[in-house]
Amino acid sequence: MSTDDQILEEFTSKEYEHGWSVDFEADEAPLGINEDIVRFISAKKEEPQWLLDWRLKAFDQWKQMKEPNWANIKYPKIDYQSIRYYSAPKQDKKPQSLDEVDPELLKTFERLGISLQEQKRLTGVAVDAVIDSVSVATTFKDKLSELGVIFCSFSEAVQEHPDLIKKYLGSVVPANDNYFAALNSAVFSDGSFCFIPKGVRCPMELSTYFRINAANTGQFERTLIVADDDSYVSYLEGCTAPQRDENQLHAAVVEIYAAKNAEVKYSTVQNWYPGDKNGKGGIYNFVTKRGICSGDHSKISWTQVETGSAVTWKYPSCILKGDHSVGEFYSVAVTNNYQQADTGTKMVHLGKNTRSRIVSKGISAGKSQNSYRGQVEVMKRAEGARNFSQCDSLLMGDKCGAHTFPYIDIKNKSAQVEHEATTSKIGEDQIFYCQQRGIDEETAVALIVNGFAKEVMNKLPMEFAVEAQKLLALTLEGSVG
Amino acid sequence: MISIKNLQASIEDKEILKGIDLEVKAGEVHAIMGPNGSGKSTLASVLAGREDYEVTGGSVTFENEDLLELSPEERAQKGIFLAFQYPVEIPGVSTTNFLKTAINQVREARGEKALDAVNFLKLMKEKMKLVDIDQSLLSRSLNEGFSGGEKKRNEIFQMAMLEPKLSILDETDSGLDIDALKIVADGVNTLKTNNTATIVVTHYQRLLDYIVPDYVHVLYKGRIVKSGDKSLALEFEEKGYDWIKEEVAAV
Numbered sequence: 001m002s003t004d005d006q007i008l009e010e011f012t013s014k015e016y017e018h019g020w021s022v023d024f025e026a027d028e029a030p031l032g033i034n035e036d037i038v039r040f041i042s043a044k045k046e047e048p049q050w051l052l053d054w055r056l057k058a059f060d061q062w063k064q065m066k067e068p069n070w071a072n073i074k075y076p077k078i079d080y081q082s083i084r085y086y087s088a089p090k091q092d093k094k095p096q097s098l099d100e101v102d103p104e105l106l107k108t109f110e111r112l113g114i115s116l117q118e119q120k121r122l123t124g125v126a127v128d129a130v131i132d133s134v135s136v137a138t139t140f141k142d143k144l145s146e147l148g149v150i151f152c153s154f155s156e157a158v159q160e161h162p163d164l165i166k167k168y169l170g171s172v173v174p175a176n177d178n179y180f181a182a183l184n185s186a187v188f189s190d191g192s193f194c195f196i197p198k199g200v201r202c203p204m205e206l207s208t209y210f211r212i213n214a215a216n217t218g219q220f221e222r223t224l225i226v227a228d229d230d231s232y233v234s235y236l237e238g239c240t241a242p243q244r245d246e247n248q249l250h251a252a253v254v255e256i257y258a259a260k261n262a263e264v265k266y267s268t269v270q271n272w273y274p275g276d277k278n279g280k281g282g283i284y285n286f287v288t289k290r291g292i293c294s295g296d297h298s299k300i301s302w303t304q305v306e307t308g309s310a311v312t313w314k315y316p317s318c319i320l321k322g323d324h325s326v327g328e329f330y331s332v333a334v335t336n337n338y339q340q341a342d343t344g345t346k347m348v349h350l351g352k353n354t355r356s357r358i359v360s361k362g363i364s365a366g367k368s369q370n371s372y373r374g375q376v377e378v379m380k381r382a383e384g385a386r387n388f389s390q391c392d393s394l395l396m397g398d399k400c401g402a403h404t405f406p407y408i409d410i411k412n413k414s415a416q417v418e419h420e421a422t423t424s425k426i427g428e429d430q431i432f433y434c435q436q437r438g439i440d441e442e443t444a445v446a447l448i449v450n451g452f453a454k455e456v457m458n459k460l461p462m463e464f465a466v467e468a469q470k471l472l473a474l475t476l477e478g479s480v481g
Numbered sequence: 482m483i484s485i486k487n488l489q490a491s492i493e494d495k496e497i498l499k500g501i502d503l504e505v506k507a508g509e510v511h512a513i514m515g516p517n518g519s520g521k522s523t524l525a526s527v528l529a530g531r532e533d534y535e536v537t538g539g540s541v542t543f544e545n546e547d548l549l550e551l552s553p554e555e556r557a558q559k560g561i562f563l564a565f566q567y568p569v570e571i572p573g574v575s576t577t578n579f580l581k582t583a584i585n586q587v588r589e590a591r592g593e594k595a596l597d598a599v600n601f602l603k604l605m606k607e608k609m610k611l612v613d614i615d616q617s618l619l620s621r622s623l624n625e626g627f628s629g630g631e632k633k634r635n636e637i638f639q640m641a642m643l644e645p646k647l648s649i650l651d652e653t654d655s656g657l658d659i660d661a662l663k664i665v666a667d668g669v670n671t672l673k674t675n676n677t678a679t680i681v682v683t684h685y686q687r688l689l690d691y692i693v694p695d696y697v698h699v700l701y702k703g704r705i706v707k708s709g710d711k712s713l714a715l716e717f718e719e720k721g722y723d724w725i726k727e728e729v730a731a732v
């Protein structure tokens with residue numbers, strides 16, 4: 001990493017004198033967080049010393065940080081000592097193929113409507129599935145490795161590709177970037193790693209499914225994607241969690257590094273449990289996602305469909321460092337009942353002729369609050385930078401709220417920044433028109449909402465688009481009439 | 482087919498329909514005329530089940546069923562179609578997608594299997610020809626940015642696709658140029674069978690040259706004040722509504 005990059009803070013390594021580790025027999029850490037827990041997780045993963053040190057440093061920094069409170073969300077104070085930071089589904093040995101995976105786990109996926117077997121056979125999607133904290137199975141690895149593509153669980157990457165991990169881990173989201181990123185850096189238990197070598201177009205969509213299963217368990221996964229010069233990859237991430245009365249914490253970190261001419265497309269369908277009608281339970285989703293377009297002419301594109309979680313705090317961002325690099329953010333966020341979402345993006349223009357495009361569609365129903373928060377920063381050197389932002393809000397009923405917080409910071413006069421925003425309501429006349437053609441009210445709402453979000457939905461890979469459409473409808477079920 | 486008896490309806494406590502009686506049999510075409518604000522669209526909306534209107538009295542029977550008990554979508558599924566005076570825009574939803582959803586829900590309600598892509602496309606092609614509508618219009622967002630005439634033509638296309646028993650056309654002729662008027666009228670006439678009926682709301686005799694009504698009714702201040710045959714429409718074309726207004730005032 002170059003040192004002139006003020007945004008990416010470098011961190012110095014610090015030696016730890018106590019190199020011991022706690023040896024729990026169980027596949028579960030006890031509740032709470034302290035240095036021993038961090039060591040326990042690291043030991044479980046048989047990590048090298050440098051990584052343990054990295055975690056401990058992050059933990060140290062986290063202890064000195066404060067939970068951010070600037071977002072437009074309200075939730076009771078999180079008791080970090082009542083969370084379990086590591087929980088692994090019990091398995092006798094590591095699976096080598098899907099057939100060796102615990103059938104119970106596979107059933108879980110089938111219940112979600114996404115069977116790994118099916119995906120493998122029908123769509124050629126390579127899937128890395130993370131349940132609770134452990135990566136369960138990575139399919140298609142052999143096929144990918146012929147091309148030199150590395151796609152595996154994070155823990156595996158630590159063992160097999162330590163140089164790459166050491167080089168890129170924390171290079172886009174430093175361990176002390178923010179409160180939740182620091183927490184993740186200390187206790188992350190697994191996640192996915194993906195490396196696309198020079199000149200390779202990854203021939204299939206790479207996909208990860210996350211799921212929180214165990215009670216009182218937090219999920220802290222980490223994803224690291226590195227696209228070398230002239231490479232391309234499309235990456236999908238899906239998440240679900242079962243219904244539980246208590247709130248659960250999800251604090252993930254995703255880092256993307258795009259070298260010269262590389263393109264990374266990252267799509268998310270987020271469907272964590274949103275809590276019940278009265279706002280009881282649900283996932284607190286505090287996620288840091290950031291990509292750097294490091295090389296000239298590189299491109300990073302975020303597409304997200306956010307339907308779940310009780311609270312969402314998430315701003316997938318792009319640092320446009322390379323000249324002529326492009327950052328995109330396409331988002332649909334739906335909130336119903338008592339859900340709260342504060343989501344958006346940050347586009348930092350560093351390089352010349354960098355371009356960014358933001359399309360955000362917020363849909364609020366029930367008593368929910370839906371905020372778009374976006375920042376466009378054009379630095380001094382970013383001659384000829386351009387941004388276009390479009391933020392549309394759709395309201396259903398009059399008890400919900402839609403808010404937009406666009407921040408624009410321009411330090412180069414040649415920049416062109418455009419911002420458009422609209423707010424509309426689903427009209428009774430629209431619903432009646434649909435009904436008059438024989439369409440029931442729920443379906444009418446789904447149709448209208450999907451139409452509203454179409455520009456973003458169109459950006460999703462086919463496999464995801466259908467699921468995402470269903471999710472929108474499902475989230476809004478019972479929000480009319 | 483439909484039997485309307487002493488139908489009264491109001492909106493926001495304002496009485497609009499003050500006792501409508503109308504009997505439409507299968508195979509018939511009825512025209513409803515009358516000055517602006519007399520309640521023609523209100524009648525159409527009440528028949529289609531719009532909830533903003535409160536039915537305060539009377540009854541409506543459609544094919545031996547109490548129509549007023551049914552939800553708007555149930556009425557549509559049973560074969561009532563309303564071509565809107567002001568078709569509604571639905572951004573991001575194409576006519577094609579809209580109709581696919583509609584037709585399959587109607588079929589489901591009738592216990593029929595959903596149309597597969599091939600058969601749906603076949604049906605589309607056939608009906609597109611009937612109302613001479615362009616494919617490109619159907620893949621655009623429904624009614625968004627459509628010209629007045631395109632909206633009306635699209636309504637008739639939807640009607641053709643849904644093959645209703647009772648069609649209510651609310652001023653479908655306004656906004657159409659003369660060629661489009663002929664095409665739309667041809668479409669309506671082609672779809673007409675002995676088992677279907679049509680109620681045409683219009684201000685102009687011109688449409689009735691093409692869609693020839695069996696009966697013409699005049700709606701004024703929420704009541705049908707005069708009924709007759711086709712010649713009644715010609716009379717209004719010549720004399721306007723003043724003589725009717727005077728006649729009503731004299732009563």
Ligand SMILES: Nc1ncnc2c1ncn2[C@@H]1O[C@H](COP(=O)(O)OP(=O)(O)OP(=O)(O)O)[C@@H](O)[C@H]1O
Nearest residue numbers: 492493495497515516517518519520521522523524
């Ligand atoms: N939402 C409403 N609130 C108050 N009054 C209404 C409402 N909707 C309709 N009206 C009134 O009801 C009356 C009948 O309206 P309607 O649209 O049925 O007339 P119409 O016969 O179709 O007229 P036109 O020939 O102009 O289309 C009008 O006076 C109108 O202003």
Ligand SMILES: [Mg+2]
Nearest residue numbers: 521522523566
């Ligand atoms: Mg009218």
